[in-house]
Amino acid sequence: MTAVFSNEEKVQILADIVKIKSVNDNEIQVANYLKDLFAQHGIESEIDSISPHRANLIAKIDNGHPVMGISGHMDVVSEGDIDKWDYPPFELTEENGKLYGRGAADMKSGLAALAIAFIEIHEQHLLKEGSIQFMATTGEEMEQLGSKQLYEKGYMDDVDALLIAEPTENNLIYANKGSMDYRVISTGKAAHSSMPIAGQNAIKPLINFVQNIDNAYEEIIQTQSMNQIDCSKFENRLASVLGDNTDMSKVRNMLSGLVITNTIFNGGAQVNSVPDKATAEFNIRTVPEYNNEKVKQLFQHYLDKENEQGAHLEADIYLDLEPALTTGKNNLVELGHQLGETMFHKSLGVTPMPGVTDASNLLRGKDESFPFLTFGPGATAHQVNEYVNKDTYLQFVDYFTQLIPTYINENKR
Ligand SMILES: [Zn+2]
Structure with missing residues (x-):
């Protein structure tokens, strides 16, 4: 089956969520947008509320083990001094192959790429067996309250592998402080x-x-x-x-x-x-x-x-x-690395990183051999004129659409 979304539509989805001003609040609007998008493609999802304007979104393609968790956060950091921006921070602007806006890198492009890949995998029937659990989180940039609640409510209990699409486009990350x-x-x-x-x-x-x-x-x-x-x-x-x-x-x-x-x-x-x-x-x-x-x-x-x-x-x-420690010696990191170098036509690093992510909560109780990978579009974060390369964003949609079902299909138990 052919792809559901055109490139224009993929960019439009990113533009739609960049427009939502989810500066450490208001993630519910991003969650509702994704919920509607999934519903249009026959995927049910659940809003996991934290406070009136803050919530996680969970959606599942459910067909037994292995279960792969895919995750991204919906909040962004403040735009800071708006006069320092050459582009309006909450209006995705394309110039010379770059897409500018707050969250274009960290990490609405990663979130959108995961959501689109999730729909493509569902509509193209790329998964024979096994499940994908999509988790969009709240409040990652400040206190990680969304991923904390997901862990505490047991959403990670069944998950056998985890992919987070933070902006690390040159490196595959398997541990963080x-x-x-x-x-x-x-x-x-x-x-x-x-x-x-x-x-x-x-x-x-x-x-x-x-x-x-x-x-x-x-x-x-x-x-x-x-x-x-x-x-x-x-x-x-x-x-x-x-x-x-x-x-x-x-x-x-x-x-x-x-x-x-x-x-x-x-x-x-x-x-x-x-x-x-x-x-x-x-x-x-x-x-x-x-x-x-x-x-x-x-x-x-x-x-x-x-x-x-x-x-x-x-x-x-x-x-x-807590630090999120895995060894990185597993099929997910290996496959992710091989497929990444093939699809992005460049060599990619495999490394821990100093920064902290939702993995600190989501990996609680998992051991060092747990297949965990952070890898997503974008390399700049928390800056003025934040951007993602348009081609990189589109390539990551294709990459996730291949990586996720390939990993699951190869790791049936
Ligand atoms: Zn981030």
Whole structure:
């Protein structure tokens, strides 16, 4: 059977969802759009609600095992300063073979390509046996609340392999680091700054805490080897921002190891008052050798240390995603790599990546041999003038239309 969608229609679908302003909210409109699109082709789907404007969408072509999960997120990051854009961010604009718009790369093109491939596979009867579970998620860019709910409701229980179409068009990704957001709140007692003894300065113990974490972190990265999530492939991407005298062993430690960054520090309200409140926030990128649990222990140790000396420090961990670790040695990555190099006519890397994705939730409880692949159109993300090459987007539709049924048909149990 011939393809259902023309190239114009494929681009139109991408344009339709780029137009929906799903900036960390409002994903329900993307979900409803995809639901209607699937319904037009006889595929039922289910809205999995999180809050009034936020929901996941799940659709299934259901014919036993193996079950391949295919997933993309529906939210995008903010367009930022609109004056810096040469194109309207929420109107897909084609110029010189590029399609510009917020989410053109990250990751409405990947999401649209998966949705179209899903319909093509269904309409062309490309699947003999086995199932495909399409999962469009909410809130990936901030707290991954959509994939968290999918995992908690058991949507991944039956899934035997997972494909996520994040914008990684030059590399097939089989593992990524975890991420934590950790806030420390220090409470003191206000007093006039002419008589500080009557109060308790909230800033002081927090400075100690931040310095202790900093020193501990330096020691950890110098003394412990971490390379299970080896991201040295991304060294080149850093080359343009690093000076010639950069210590490359430090860069490697950062790419493949634990990263702890103190990103926010606030305290005090008035120059002549002893501050009664201060907060520090950290973003932490975790790896299997130094995982989320170990980070919690480390932070708690230094919290206790300050509190034993009379401070009042409290922790609030508001993001807690484990690293997504698989070995990448499986049929999905192998087939994806072979087929990719053939169809895209270029050599492709196979690597872990430092960034975090929905995989941290969706792979919870799966072991290292689980067939998992992140690969999709686009290479720029979170920038002004975000774009995807039109040809690449269209090629990925064809690629997914082949890869998914081929993998399932070859891996029947
Ligand atoms: Zn993304």
